[in-house]
Amino acid sequence: MMGKKVKTTIAALADIHIRVSDKGRWADCFEEIANKADVLLICGDLTDTGDEDEATVLAAELKSCNIPVIGVLGNHDYEKGRHKLIRQILQDSNMVILDGEGIVIDNIGFAGVKGFGGGFDEYMLSMFGEESMKSFVQEAVNESLQLDRALARLEQDNPNILKIALLHYSPIKETVIGEPEQIFPFLGSSRLADPLHRRKVYAAFHGHAHAGQLDGVTSGGVRVFNVALPILRNEDQAKPYYLLDVPHK
Numbered sequence: 333m334m335g336k337k338v339k340t341t342i343a344a345l346a347d348i349h350i351r352v353s354d355k356g357r358w359a360d361c362f363e364e365i366a367n368k369a370d371v372l373l374i375c376g377d378l379t380d381t382g383d384e385d386e387a388t389v390l391a392a393e394l395k396s397c398n399i400p401v402i403g404v405l406g407n408h409d410y411e412k413g414r415h416k417l418i419r420q421i422l423q424d425s426n427m428v429i430l431d432g433e434g435i436v437i438d439n440i441g442f443a444g445v446k447g448f449g450g451g452f453d454e455y456m457l458s459m460f461g462e463e464s465m466k467s468f469v470q471e472a473v474n475e476s477l478q479l480d481r482a483l484a485r486l487e488q489d490n491p492n493i494l495k496i497a498l499l500h501y502s503p504i505k506e507t508v509i510g511e512p513e514q515i516f517p518f519l520g521s522s523r524l525a526d527p528l529h530r531r532k533v534y535a536a537f538h539g540h541a542h543a544g545q546l547d548g549v550t551s552g553g554v555r556v557f558n559v560a561l562p563i564l565r566n567e568d569q570a571k572p573y574y575l576l577d578v579p580h581k
Contacts, residue, residue, distance in 0.1 A: 338580055340438040343368065345573040346375035346500065346539025347560040349408060350390045352383075358390075362397035365573055371437055372399055372573075374427075375539045375559055376406025376446060376500025379418060387418040391425035400437050401427045404444040406500035406540060430498060432478035434486040440578060441486035441493045445479045447501030447538065448472040450521035452508075457517060472521040475501075480527035487531065494581060497528055497536040506548030507558035508541040519544075528554045535576065546574070 343365045348358070365372050379386035394401055403422070409415050419429045428435055430444030450457045450472040459469045479497060486493055502508050502520030511519060519541045528536055529552035536550075539560040546563055548556045557574060564572045 336580075337438070339577045340371065340440055340580065341369045342371050342373060342496070342576045342578060343573045344373040344375065344537045344557065344559045344576065345561055345564060346537070347377040347406070347542060347562070348374065348390075349377055349380040349561075350386045350393070351380045352385050352389055355389055355392070358393040359396040361572065362394055366397045366399045369575060370399055371440075371442075372397060372401045373442070373496075373498055373537055373559075374401065374403035375498050375537050376404050377408040377539060378403060378405065378422070379409050382409050382411030382414055382418065384414050384417045384421055387421040391421055391427070394425060394427060402430060402435065402437075402442050402444070402498065403427060404430050404498045404500055405446050407446075430482070432482050434482045436486065436493070439493065439580060441483070441490075441495045442498060443479060443482035443486060443495065444498030445475045445482070447479075447499040447503070447524050448475045448521060449501060449518040450523060451517035452505035452520065452522045455516070456522050472523045476521075476523040476526055479524065480530060483527055483531035483533065492581065494578065495531060495533045496578070497533050499524060499536060499538040500540050502538050502541055502544070502556070502558065503528060503536060504548050504550050504556050506545060507538070507556055508544040510543040510545060511541050525550045525552070525554070528552065534578065
């Protein structure tokens, strides 16, 4: 008789920027991940130029990964306005793309949005001034609200469920440090941290800041991991993914 499962191992990465020329490049890595983890998270910039042919290549590479794969889209996936088609191609290949939704696997609730910019802490942009500035800030507000609603829905059926958040943009400044300070407002927003605190999220993963830091903690104590591929390769050239063991309650 098998014992009760005591943990779920999550593998996470982001900013893989798949190109059409990448056929065969990722299959072995995804197979390795499937042997080490229970769930794979890919946190945005799945494609390099937002082209559906790139998404088709990724879908083929993921056939070697026989564990659940969950992701969110990133800014590169929106480049050509074909993000809906990219999402459909990947979901048809059994990858779950979250955009304000949640899914439960191994009694862990995963919720995800792309997120957006706006800056951090006392330097966060406010909804004031020109309409174009208000629209920029409103996008981050909308993404934050979407994430909050997704996390809330996960709690409805199980108030004590352990929750993981997927983002592309960062919810904290700490994991983008290393990038030029001038572009911090375009790398994430503190507004995205609000639902993490409100819903008592266990951990959050993001990408986008290629020269940032691997890990950090929000002001409310939520662990945040920047799993952008360039950062992971700097940490461990042989293992371009991050593993996190999540204990079961």
